[in-house]
Amino acid sequence: MTSTTVGIMSMQRIYNYGSSLQAYGLRRLVESVDPGAAVSYLEYRPGQTLVPSAQPSSPVLRSVAKVREYGQAKAPLIDKLRFFRHKGRYGRRYLPMLGLDDAPGSGPLSLQIIGSDEVFNCVQDNTNVGYSRDLFGQPRRGRVLASYAASFGNTTLEKVQSSGIEQSLSEDLAGFDHLSVRDRNSAELVRTLTGRTPEIHVDPVLAYPFMGEEPRIPRGRRHPRPFLIVYGYSGRLSSQENAELRRFADSCGADILSFGGLQECADRFVDCDPFELLAYFRDCIGVVTDTFHGTIFSVITGKPFCTIVRASASHGYGNEEKLGYLLDLLGLPDRRLDRVGSLGDALTEPLDRTMIETTLAEERRRTTAYLRSILADVEGTSR
Known part of the structure; x- marks a missing residue:
C-alpha cells in the first residue's frame, strides 16, 4: 500500500526561531494524525516585490546591509560577535533538526500544505519572499491542496487592490481544496477575494504540545x-x-x-x-x-x-x-x-494557566479535526 506523501511549503528556511518551530510543529502534527505519512518540506521561489524595497537586489549586498544594520545596534562587542556567529551558522547547525535534509519525493504529492506563518503576506518589501505564487499553490504540487494557519501579515485588502493582484489572488485562492488562516485580517481577505469562509486555526507552535511531548x-x-x-x-x-x-x-x-x-x-x-x-x-x-x-x-x-x-x-x-x-x-x-x-x-x-490550557485543548482538537479532514480527502482522491 502506497503511503501518503505530504509536502509542507512554509517559511522553514528563514533564520529565526519562530519560523523554525512553526514549520517543525506542523510536520509533527501531520505525522501524529497519519504516522505512516511521508512528510517533507517544499521550497518556494521568491517573487517580485510589489512595493518599493529599501533592500539591495543582490543577496551579497543584502548581507552586507544586514551586517551594517546589526553593527549599529547598542550592545557590547562580544554580544555582536555572538550574534553574527548565530546568524552565520543558523542554517547549517539548526535547520537539519527540522528535517530539512530530507529531499521531497519526485512526482506529484498526495497532499500539499501551505503554511503556517506569513506565507500569504504578498504585498511586502522583503525580497526573500515578494509576491510568490508558489505560496498560493501555483503550480499545484499535490492532488489535494490545503493551507494551514496561513497569514497575510500586514497585507490588507487596500494593499492588494492598489498592487493590481486582486484577480490573480482570487483565482489562486479559489484553487485550494481546503483553506485555513490564523487571524481575522486573513480570514476577511479570503472571504472578500473568494466568497469562501476559511477556518481559523492557531499557529503550529500552539497546536503541537511542545512542552509535553517534544523529546x-x-x-x-x-x-x-x-x-x-x-x-x-x-x-x-x-x-x-x-x-x-x-x-x-x-x-x-x-x-x-x-x-x-x-x-x-x-x-x-x-x-x-x-x-x-x-x-x-x-x-x-x-x-x-x-x-x-x-x-x-x-x-x-x-x-x-x-x-x-x-x-x-x-x-x-x-x-x-x-x-x-x-x-x-x-x-x-x-x-x-x-x-x-x-x-x-x-x-x-x-x-491563568487553567484558562490557557482550556483554550489550547479546544484549539488543538480543532486542528486535529482539520488535518484529519484534509488527509481523509487525500484518501478519497486516491480511490
Whole structure:
C-alpha cells in the first residue's frame, strides 16, 4: 500500500526561531494524525516585490546591509560577535533538526500544505519572499491542496487592490481544496477575494504540545541565576523600554538574556538551538517581547510576559494585526503593553494557566479535526 506523501511549503528556511518551530510543529502534527505519512518540506521561489524595497537586489549586498544594520545596534562587542556567529551558522547547525535534509519525493504529492506563518503576506518589501505564487499553490504540487494557519501579515485588502493582484489572488485562492488562516485580517481577505469562509486555526507552535511531548527540549536548567528574557529583533526596543526593563531586572536581582536579536539592556545574547530556546523560556521568570512567536513561547511555557504591540503607521514592521488577534483569542489582552511603566506589573502577574490550557485543548482538537479532514480527502482522491 502506497503511503501518503505530504509536502509542507512554509517559511522553514528563514533564520529565526519562530519560523523554525512553526514549520517543525506542523510536520509533527501531520505525522501524529497519519504516522505512516511521508512528510517533507517544499521550497518556494521568491517573487517580485510589489512595493518599493529599501533592500539591495543582490543577496551579497543584502548581507552586507544586514551586517551594517546589526553593527549599529547598542550592545557590547562580544554580544555582536555572538550574534553574527548565530546568524552565520543558523542554517547549517539548526535547520537539519527540522528535517530539512530530507529531499521531497519526485512526482506529484498526495497532499500539499501551505503554511503556517506569513506565507500569504504578498504585498511586502522583503525580497526573500515578494509576491510568490508558489505560496498560493501555483503550480499545484499535490492532488489535494490545503493551507494551514496561513497569514497575510500586514497585507490588507487596500494593499492588494492598489498592487493590481486582486484577480490573480482570487483565482489562486479559489484553487485550494481546503483553506485555513490564523487571524481575522486573513480570514476577511479570503472571504472578500473568494466568497469562501476559511477556518481559523492557531499557529503550529500552539497546536503541537511542545512542552509535553517534544523529546528534544533539554530537561536541565540552562542558566544558573534568575533571569528575564527579552525576545525581539535587534534594536527595536526603544531607549525607554530598555531602561525600564533594566530597572525592573535590577530590582528583582535578575539577569537579562536576549534571544533572536541584540538588545541594549541585555547582560548577554544567547546563541542556542530552537529546542534549547524553549528550555530557556521554561526556566525564566518573565518575558518581554514584541513578536508573534515570542508571545507564543511565553504562553506555552506559562511564563508572565508582556507584549509590545506596535502600529504599522509608526513602524514599517507593525505587528498590530496579528498580535491583537492572538492576545484576544487566548484571553490575554491585558498582556498588551501600552505603557512602559506598567512593564513590572505584567511581569509579576502570573498567567491563568487553567484558562490557557482550556483554550489550547479546544484549539488543538480543532486542528486535529482539520488535518484529519484534509488527509481523509487525500484518501478519497486516491480511490
